Amino acid sequence: MFRAKNLQAMAVVCASFVSGAVYAQAADPHAGHGAMQMDAADPHAGHAMGVKPEVADPHAGHNMSGAAAPEAAMDHGAMQMQGGSAPADARDPHAYSNGIKLGDGDYMVPGVDRLMLADEHTFASIRGEQLERRFNDGGNDSTAYSLQGWYGTTYNRFVIKAEGDAEKRRIQESRTELLWSRAIASYWDVQAGVRLDSSREGPDRQWAAFGIQGLAPYWFEVDATAYVGSGGRTALRLEASYELLITQKLILEPKMELQAFGKRDPALRLGSGLAEASAGLRLRYEFTRQFAPYIGVERAGSFGETADFVRADGGKPIKTRVVAGLRFWF
Numbered sequence: 001m002f003r004a005k006n007l008q009a010m011a012v013v014c015a016s017f018v019s020g021a022v023y024a025q026a027a028d029p030h031a032g033h034g035a036m037q038m039d040a041a042d043p044h045a046g047h048a049m050g051v052k053p054e055v056a057d058p059h060a061g062h063n064m065s066g067a068a069a070p071e072a073a074m075d076h077g078a079m080q081m082q083g084g085s086a087p088a089d090a091r092d093p094h095a096y097s098n099g100i101k102l103g104d105g106d107y108m109v110p111g112v113d114r115l116m117l118a119d120e121h122t123f124a125s126i127r128g129e130q131l132e133r134r135f136n137d138g139g140n141d142s143t144a145y146s147l148q149g150w151y152g153t154t155y156n157r158f159v160i161k162a163e164g165d166a167e168k169r170r171i172q173e174s175r176t177e178l179l180w181s182r183a184i185a186s187y188w189d190v191q192a193g194v195r196l197d198s199s200r201e202g203p204d205r206q207w208a209a210f211g212i213q214g215l216a217p218y219w220f221e222v223d224a225t226a227y228v229g230s231g232g233r234t235a236l237r238l239e240a241s242y243e244l245l246i247t248q249k250l251i252l253e254p255k256m257e258l259q260a261f262g263k264r265d266p267a268l269r270l271g272s273g274l275a276e277a278s279a280g281l282r283l284r285y286e287f288t289r290q291f292a293p294y295i296g297v298e299r300a301g302s303f304g305e306t307a308d309f310v311r312a313d314g315g316k317p318i319k320t321r322v323v324a325g326l327r328f329w330f
Contacts, residue, residue, distance in 0.1 A: 086186035124151040132325025157181040188214035202268040234262030271305020
């Protein structure tokens with residue numbers, strides 16, 4: 001009889017222990033790991049065992065001895081979205097050659113050429129931004145071109161920029177820049193050189209040029225140049241454009257240009273301050289990246305004293321024109 005009572009008491013104790021453990025495990029999936037401690041979330045934990053309940057802890061009972069520490073919480077502040085800053089060495093070819101140079105080092109084999117690494121390559125490119133026919137609302141249709149070519153390495157390049165306007169198969173005015181370009185950041189080049197202006201209706205002008213060209217945040221292409229000429233003349237030219245991809249081949253490009261001068265130049269019918277500005281939209285279809293015909297519309301005008309010169313010559317200071325042309329590069 002005594003033995004039966006003892007067995008009955010042991011059964012009650014075991015049942016109480018098992019039910020408490022199951023309940024604690026359901027309330028907290030971490031409870032009871034590695035040790036026989038009960039979570040305070042279970043009011044029955046430790047009954048019939050004489051065990052003091054632990055203070056509420058979601059990780060109660062974990063045995064961390066000899067175990068790896070849990071991973072630290074993810075630092076979302078360190079995450080960067082697409083379009084963030086480029087790596088500091090994004091345009092540094094030396095960063096990817098491990099210091100190996102042409103014909104030098106442990107891997108040189110006498111009489112055997114190998115790949116050129118680092119900044120040893122030279123490249124060349126010519127890009128026609130605009131080669132178009134302009135149909136002006138007041139007549140006097142014209143043909144315009146805007147070309148840019150360069151030759152050099154990743155860091156240093158010789159750049160030629162040419163822009164002009166022709167009527168009746170004759171160049172009316174043109175601008176040619178001969179520049180040295182140096183990469184200073186992942187998306188930016190500084191440029192310095194000379195600018196040569198030619199016009200049928202006035203004297204030629206020469207300028208020293210200092211500028212910057214590259215890709216601004218949010219993918220705006222920017223070309224800004226300051227000029228210093230003889231006789232204390234100064235000028236500023238700014239171009240900015242953006243490409244909106246309607247499809248992978250159909251692209252709408254808004255573009256803005258402006259030109260300002262530090263002092264008036266009556267011989268060329270130019271006033272001081274903001275002299276000329278234009279804004280337009282061009283829609284092109286890229287059969288390939290090297291061949292893309294386009295159509296568009298552009299609003300161009302003269303301002304300030306320059307507009308007064310245009311009126312005095314019988315012209316309209318503000319014009320709207322339709323354009324059709326070709327963009328290319330090779």
